[in-house]
Amino acid sequence: MNIPTTIEALDLSSTIIQVENLSLHYNRKPAFAEVSLPIYRDQITSLIGPSGCGKTSFLMCLNRLVDLVPLAKMSGQIRFNAEDIAQKKVNVVALRRKIGMIFQRPNPFPLSIKKNLELPLKEHRTKNKAEIEEIIQTTLEAVGLWKEVKDRLRHSALLLSGGQQQRLCIARALVLEPELLLMDEPCSALDPLSSATVEELIQQLKEKCSLLIVTHNLAQARRIADYTALFWFAEQTGKLIEYGPSAEIFNQPKNQITEAYIRGERG
Amino acid sequence: MLKQDLSSPPKGFGGVFDFVLRQGSTGVIWLGAIFVTAWSMWLISDIVFNGWAGLSYDFLTHTPTNAGREGGIAPILVSTGLVLAICMAVSFPIGLGTAILLSEITATDSWWGGMIRRSLDVLAGVPSIVFGLFGNAFFCNILGLGFSILSGGLTLACMVLPILIRSTEEGFRAVPIAQKLGASALGLSRLSTLFYILLPIAVPGLIAGFVLGVGRAVAETAALIFTSGYVDRYPESWLDSGRVLSIHIYDLSMNIAGGEAHAYTSALVLLILVLLINQTASHIGLRYLRRGVT
Ligand SMILES: Nc1ncnc2c1ncn2[C@@H]1O[C@H](COP(=O)(O)OP(=O)(O)OP(=O)(O)O)[C@@H](O)[C@H]1O
Ligand SMILES: [Mg+2]
Numbered sequence: 001m002n003i004p005t006t007i008e009a010l011d012l013s014s015t016i017i018q019v020e021n022l023s024l025h026y027n028r029k030p031a032f033a034e035v036s037l038p039i040y041r042d043q044i045t046s047l048i049g050p051s052g053c054g055k056t057s058f059l060m061c062l063n064r065l066v067d068l069v070p071l072a073k074m075s076g077q078i079r080f081n082a083e084d085i086a087q088k089k090v091n092v093v094a095l096r097r098k099i100g101m102i103f104q105r106p107n108p109f110p111l112s113i114k115k116n117l118e119l120p121l122k123e124h125r126t127k128n129k130a131e132i133e134e135i136i137q138t139t140l141e142a143v144g145l146w147k148e149v150k151d152r153l154r155h156s157a158l159l160l161s162g163g164q165q166q167r168l169c170i171a172r173a174l175v176l177e178p179e180l181l182l183m184d185e186p187c188s189a190l191d192p193l194s195s196a197t198v199e200e201l202i203q204q205l206k207e208k209c210s211l212l213i214v215t216h217n218l219a220q221a222r223r224i225a226d227y228t229a230l231f232w233f234a235e236q237t238g239k240l241i242e243y244g245p246s247a248e249i250f251n252q253p254k255n256q257i258t259e260a261y262i263r264g265e266r267g
Numbered sequence: 268m269l270k271q272d273l274s275s276p277p278k279g280f281g282g283v284f285d286f287v288l289r290q291g292s293t294g295v296i297w298l299g300a301i302f303v304t305a306w307s308m309w310l311i312s313d314i315v316f317n318g319w320a321g322l323s324y325d326f327l328t329h330t331p332t333n334a335g336r337e338g339g340i341a342p343i344l345v346s347t348g349l350v351l352a353i354c355m356a357v358s359f360p361i362g363l364g365t366a367i368l369l370s371e372i373t374a375t376d377s378w379w380g381g382m383i384r385r386s387l388d389v390l391a392g393v394p395s396i397v398f399g400l401f402g403n404a405f406f407c408n409i410l411g412l413g414f415s416i417l418s419g420g421l422t423l424a425c426m427v428l429p430i431l432i433r434s435t436e437e438g439f440r441a442v443p444i445a446q447k448l449g450a451s452a453l454g455l456s457r458l459s460t461l462f463y464i465l466l467p468i469a470v471p472g473l474i475a476g477f478v479l480g481v482g483r484a485v486a487e488t489a490a491l492i493f494t495s496g497y498v499d500r501y502p503e504s505w506l507d508s509g510r511v512l513s514i515h516i517y518d519l520s521m522n523i524a525g526g527e528a529h530a531y532t533s534a535l536v537l538l539i540l541v542l543l544i545n546q547t548a549s550h551i552g553l554r555y556l557r558r559g560v561t
Contacts, residue, residue, distance in 0.1 A: 063452060065448060065452060068448065068451055093454040096451065096452055100452065103445060103448065103452075107449040109446060110468060119459065119463055120453040120454070123454070123456065
């Protein structure tokens with residue numbers, strides 16, 4: 001694995017997460033192996049690569065959602081705020097509060113729009129009604145949903161369009177003020193217009209938190225990501241084959257596979 | 268040649284056979300449907316037709332006289348209600364708890380989870396008379412509760428639990444994994460996940476289990492004849508013996524000459540009772556489902 005020297009030269013205090021030698025096995029079958037990379041604070045990092053090379057699995061390691069998968073076994077280190085969060089004893093509830101996640105398919109709870117946001121708020125931040133109202137409004141404004149839904153906060157969230165549902169899910173993660181937001185192909189289940197809206201939103205989110213985004217849309221990665229990581233198969237196992245500033249990855253890739261993938265010849 | 272054989276659909280036995288097979292199977296399905304509908308229509312109309320005349324306010328509010336040939340069924344309704352209440356009060360929390368344990372806490376493939384599931388499936392198919400004998404031995408004799416409303420209710424609870432647990436568990440399994448992942452990703456506790464996300468989605472399964480359970484319980488004769496007894500006066504306490512509707516019907520139609528008329532009317536009351544319970548259960552279920560939205 002050859003991580004470009006430009007990365008190593010960068011100031012390490014600007015990294016929010018440092019992944020070292022991370023591997024994941026599902027029932028002894030490796031999903032990805034020996035991934036090491038830093039994720040930079042207040043930047044958008046994109047994760048690209050062919051289907052099945054372990055991108056989703058990688059995200060689920062960072063907030064320990066893999067704990068829910070029976071027979072999944074993780075090894076290696078993930079340094080987050082001077083703590084190794086790959087350790088068994090880590091408080092995953094506190095961790096997931098700080099590292100939010102958005103899924104490929106919008107998954108609002110089958111409750112009202114308001115309840116969707118209230119639930120995580122009451123659990124982690126405040127039970128004060130006025131405060132909750134205020135946070136709900138500012139967060140919905142931040143995701144550009146307030147005007148569209150302010151008159152129907154008590155309606156079921158399932159009645160929203162796909163794009164609105166996805167923005168609601170983003171709002172639901174944002175009410176906890178995460179330090180890092182993991183997004184697993186957040187636009188791929190949406191129509192082009194909603195997809196563009198969400199993409200715009202993601203760019204604005206950069207001011208609030210760091211972002212790690214899995215995407216199959218190379219143009220999107222190129223547009224929004226400051227850094228890009230490419231996962232590839234090596235002996236049926238996902239590996240990180242190139243990582244660096246998006247401009248370098250897309251304009252002067254060092255790896256031949258990367259070059260072919262970017263040009264759309266492989267993958 | 269070969270290529271054409273592969274691309275054209277298989278000829279089979281030719282047009283006539285296909286036609287007969289298709290029409291035949293449609294016919295069989297229709298026959299089955301008609302038979303089932305006609306059968307239950309006949310049953311219900313027989314009960315309504317023969318029982319309607321005797322149904323009155325007095326019938327519901329008077330005590331039976333002349334071994335049930337005359338008078339009403341008031342004490343029997345009271346006993347039925349008490350037995351059902353005990354059965355549900357005991358089986359509902361235990362059933363819900365076990366279902367949660369089975370579907371949410373034990374891994375799907377764990378050894379003892381599988382064992383419990385298999386035992387429950389076997390128990391669900393055990394004839395009710397076996398439960399009656401067990402209840403008589405365990406509750407009436409070993410625990411010393413005697414022939415009583417309490418013994419009857421507890422025995423019914425044992426009988427209903429397997430159905431209740433399995434169908435509630437199916438309800439919990441119907442919750443999409445995306446919802447569970449979403450809840451976990453927000454760091455929601457197990458308790459709030461259960462209350463706000465799992466329960467609302469699982470309610471239909473719960474209601475189905477409840478209706479099946481109550482339906483089986485309210486119609487039960489064999490399990491109760493050995494446990495709650497068949498004294499037809501008002502029960503004075505939980506430990507007093509009492510006669511439930513189904514036993515009353517059984518007694519009137521089998522043991523009492525000239526009891527048919529009242530047996531029919533009691534059966535009609537039982538029918539109405541089951542319908543009422545079903546309706547109320549699904550009504551409460553719907554209310555609960557909407558609760559989350561407002
Ligand atoms: N819960 C699971 N149990 C067992 N194997 C799994 C599980 N989830 C994923 N895998 C396997 O792990 C490998 C990586 O899957 P993953 O979903 O992480 O890929 P991905 O890069 O996100 O793919 P895609 O781009 O299609 O979303 C695949 O071979 C997949 O079959
Ligand atoms: Mg994926």
